[in-house]
Amino acid sequence: MNVKVVVTLKPTVLDPQGITIQRNLETAGIFGVQDVRQGKYFDVEVSDEVAEADRNALVERLARDVLTNPVVENYEIVWQ
């Protein structure tokens, strides 16, 4: 079972990488982009041996306790 975990910086957190990308878009001939926020995603394969009822809790724990730092990041779980 495949699931994607998308991790983004909280809206209040400064994202210097996103700002750098946005500021340099015009030199790439790309106009009209007002804001860029950089995040990351994790492509996760959950073993079939995990009971269906337990999968949500498993991925929730993975996303919350490992893949994000709750002080500065949010996550979203997208089942494929």
Place this chain on the structure above:
Amino acid sequence: MKFGVVVFPGAYCDRDCYYAIQTVTGQPVEFIWHRETSLDGFDALVLPGGFSYGDYLRAGAIAKFSPVMRAVREFADRGGLVIGICNGFQVLTESGLLPGALLKNAGTKYVCRYLHLRSETSATPFTSAVEGGQLLSIPIGHGDGNYQADEDTLRRLEDGDRIVFRYVDAGGAATAEANPNGSARNIAGIVNEGRNVLGMMPHPDRSFERILGSDDGRLIFESMVMALSA
């Protein structure tokens, strides 16, 4: 009195810390491999700088799951002295032993240079040999040193006298220009509530002999020895 330097794969200031402690304090010091589960016999621990586990995921994020960190947490809970330098500070925030988080430098660049720190409090076992307000010349070398926490946490740190070092200019003023990485309130180092766990981005392990450009870093190791001898 025995010091331990925790060695994570990818750490590279472990030998600097070992040498600094040996040179400054003359006390016994041992390396502690990240798979170690017992810290019996140690009085103080150093989490050194570097890129533990390649800093994959987030700086310090994977180190928090290493077997030794469970023991470090118990050690800290018992009141043992723990100092995390640079990547060690990141490990301590990721592990929840210190509040807040260290983000990418606001200027996006890795910054490696000497700068001025203002010691904000002598009331810690790491700064008892430093006068409050004293300026120290200690270098940084990091890409993720931008200390951030929510307003409540920052207020608690401030009110509890837990901000230990701030980045300042040569005159001792905590200005925006003197802030190398965008840290909230120019914070360079903090302690936990129990005051026995210090995290700092600057490297006392790179500034303990004149030949290195400054020996101000000695004061931190000397303070630890004073605290442990008391």
